[in-house]
Amino acid sequence: MTLTGAQILVEELIRHGTDTVFGYPGGAVLDIYDELYKNAKRLRHIIAAHEQGAAHAADGYARVSDKPGVVIATSGPGATNLVTGIANAYLDSVPLIAITGNVAVPLLGKDSFQEVDVVGITQLIVKHNFIVREVNELESVITEAFALAMSGRRGPVLIDIPKSVQKARCEYSGNCRSFYAPRQIKPELDQAFEAIKSCRRPYIYCGGGVIAAHAEKEVLKLSERLSAPIGLSMMGLTAIPNSYPLNLGMCGMHGKYASSVAQSEADLMIAVGVRFSDRATGNLEEYTKKCTVVHIDIDEAELGKNIPSIIEVCGDAKQILSRLLDELPKKENTEWTKSILEWKKKDVCDDLTSFTPGNIIGCVKEFCKPDTVVATDVGQHQMWVMQYYPFEKPRTLLTSGGLGTMGYGLGAAIGGCVASSGAETVLFTGDGSFGMNLNELATAVSQRLPILIILMNNGVLGMVRQWQDMFYEKRYSSTTLGRKTDFVALAKAFGADGCTVDSLHALRGVLESGIPHDGPFLVECKIDMDAKVFPMIPPGGSVKEIRLGGEDR
Numbered sequence: 001m002t003l004t005g006a007q008i009l010v011e012e013l014i015r016h017g018t019d020t021v022f023g024y025p026g027g028a029v030l031d032i033y034d035e036l037y038k039n040a041k042r043l044r045h046i047i048a049a050h051e052q053g054a055a056h057a058a059d060g061y062a063r064v065s066d067k068p069g070v071v072i073a074t075s076g077p078g079a080t081n082l083v084t085g086i087a088n089a090y091l092d093s094v095p096l097i098a099i100t101g102n103v104a105v106p107l108l109g110k111d112s113f114q115e116v117d118v119v120g121i122t123q124l125i126v127k128h129n130f131i132v133r134e135v136n137e138l139e140s141v142i143t144e145a146f147a148l149a150m151s152g153r154r155g156p157v158l159i160d161i162p163k164s165v166q167k168a169r170c171e172y173s174g175n176c177r178s179f180y181a182p183r184q185i186k187p188e189l190d191q192a193f194e195a196i197k198s199c200r201r202p203y204i205y206c207g208g209g210v211i212a213a214h215a216e217k218e219v220l221k222l223s224e225r226l227s228a229p230i231g232l233s234m235m236g237l238t239a240i241p242n243s244y245p246l247n248l249g250m251c252g253m254h255g256k257y258a259s260s261v262a263q264s265e266a267d268l269m270i271a272v273g274v275r276f277s278d279r280a281t282g283n284l285e286e287y288t289k290k291c292t293v294v295h296i297d298i299d300e301a302e303l304g305k306n307i308p309s310i311i312e313v314c315g316d317a318k319q320i321l322s323r324l325l326d327e328l329p330k331k332e333n334t335e336w337t338k339s340i341l342e343w344k345k346k347d348v349c350d351d352l353t354s355f356t357p358g359n360i361i362g363c364v365k366e367f368c369k370p371d372t373v374v375a376t377d378v379g380q381h382q383m384w385v386m387q388y389y390p391f392e393k394p395r396t397l398l399t400s401g402g403l404g405t406m407g408y409g410l411g412a413a414i415g416g417c418v419a420s421s422g423a424e425t426v427l428f429t430g431d432g433s434f435g436m437n438l439n440e441l442a443t444a445v446s447q448r449l450p451i452l453i454i455l456m457n458n459g460v461l462g463m464v465r466q467w468q469d470m471f472y473e474k475r476y477s478s479t480t481l482g483r484k485t486d487f488v489a490l491a492k493a494f495g496a497d498g499c500t501v502d503s504l505h506a507l508r509g510v511l512e513s514g515i516p517h518d519g520p521f522l523v524e525c526k527i528d529m530d531a532k533v534f535p536m537i538p539p540g541g542s543v544k545e546i547r548l549g550g551e552d553r
Contacts, residue, residue, distance in 0.1 A: 026074025028101030055085020056411025064419035076114030091402025096156035104164035203266035208235030209273015218321035242390035258343035286542035377409035377433030407436030498522030
């Protein structure tokens with residue numbers, strides 16, 4: 001069967017299980033969009049307001065659906081607008097297929113209209129990228145792209161398809177197989193076995209790699225077997241139910257007190273699917289001073305990269321943990337467990353009535369189901385969600401962990417809502433982050449997506465202001481926004497609805513009345529501009545310097 005390049009692309013996307021793509025049309029992808037039009041019943045296309053929003057939507061879709069998100073953009077500015085979204089997916093190991101159009105092959109390299117070397121631009125933020133110069137290469141390239149995005153440590157892959165290739169014809173087989181073969185790894189576990197058997201204060205540090213490997217049950221079994229508490233990275237936060245007694249929550253700069261202190265007092269850390277970012281470790285000399293580290297990760301490059309792992313185990317987390325569980329005996333660590341419970345008392349919030357960010361999040365949670373997808377933007381509100389929202393199920397949190405992308409949330413919420421078949425989705429955001437990509441309200445309205453937007457408006461760039469307050473002697477340079485934006489009126493202008501509340505009673509009243517099921521609803525919560533995120537370990541500091549609040553309770 002002979003097909004055009006554009007036809008091959010659509011057939012291959014469907015063959016690899018794609019049901020929805022996000023994007024924005026333009027001159028260099030007109031052939032692709034013509035095929036999307038013809039195949040609208042087989043492949044849903046959601047047009048975003050901006051290519052960055054489309055990339056974040058594909059990212060959110062991937063995190064919830066556990067399959068690659070697909071985003072399409074035209075050449076030049078369309079392609080460059082994807083860059084932040086691609087980098088975001090790269091830092092958080094999200095499988096993403098980014099498809100860009102380009103000028104016809106004979107025009108490449110001649111500064112043609114809307115020409116840009118997107119392959120060169122994205123070289124360092126993708127697992128791999130392709131420019132397809134011959135149509136007969138396209139089928140195999142797409143097959144390899146899907147295999148690469150989902151294998152090993154997951155991540156984004158870019159395919160640049162010149163307009164002439166989209167129009168050209170070739171024979172299409174429809175059954176191309178990938179030649180990519182991940183390296184077979186036989187992890188050595190002897191050292192890990194011995195270290196775990198002899199430890200007295202074990203601590204499991206669980207990251208996003210656990211969710212990618214579907215190793216959540218194995219981590220819980222290991223914790224029960226060793227009586228070991230579990231601390232979580234931001235990307236691993238949904239791997240373990242919040243209700244599990246030995247779940248200590250997120251550790252690191254803005255992690256829970258018990259999680260960070262237990263990590264510092266452990267004599268053995270079993271780190272699974274984490275990459276030890278600087279926000280998580282702080283002072284590297286202090287970080288692992290008291291403990292041996294067993295680092296389990298599928299990406300060999302991460303082992304020993306940020307901390308000198310004493311025992312490195314490369315491979316699939318689920319398989320490795322299963323092998324450990326086969327042989328490890330049951331351990332009781334009574335004194336260690338007592339200490340853990342004492343530290344957890346410091347994480348208990350004693351004020352449940354005032355209109356604080358933690359109480360706002362707790363109030364919203366009362367109206368959410370365990371499988372409700374929650375997205376955040378980046379800033380103070382993001383950290384408050386990590387601290388106060390009790391996640392119970394994997395793949396229910398969409399947040400920008402590695403890149404810290406302000407403006408990520410609304411696009412991601414759209415993708416997450418679509419991936420969960422239009423179920424009610426919650427976005428927590430701040431006025432600074434929301435202002436960056438609020439144009440995606442148009443997308444959420446047009447797609448009639450029931451996204452509850454909790455906008456914490458303090459009129460400032462809160463996290464930066466907090467740092468200015470603590471480390472720059474209150475010199476608030478350019479962080480007091482001074483804007484007069486009426487967010488509720490803005491939501492209504494986009495075709496959504498909303499309201500402003502200033503008390504928990506009013507917030508509960510709005511939520512009890514129910515939000516619309518055929519579109520987004522914005523609730524603006526006016527909060528104190530001096531509200532801060534605690535606990536906090538200063539950048540580059542250690543748990544010895546942890547700040548619990550104004551009075552360091």
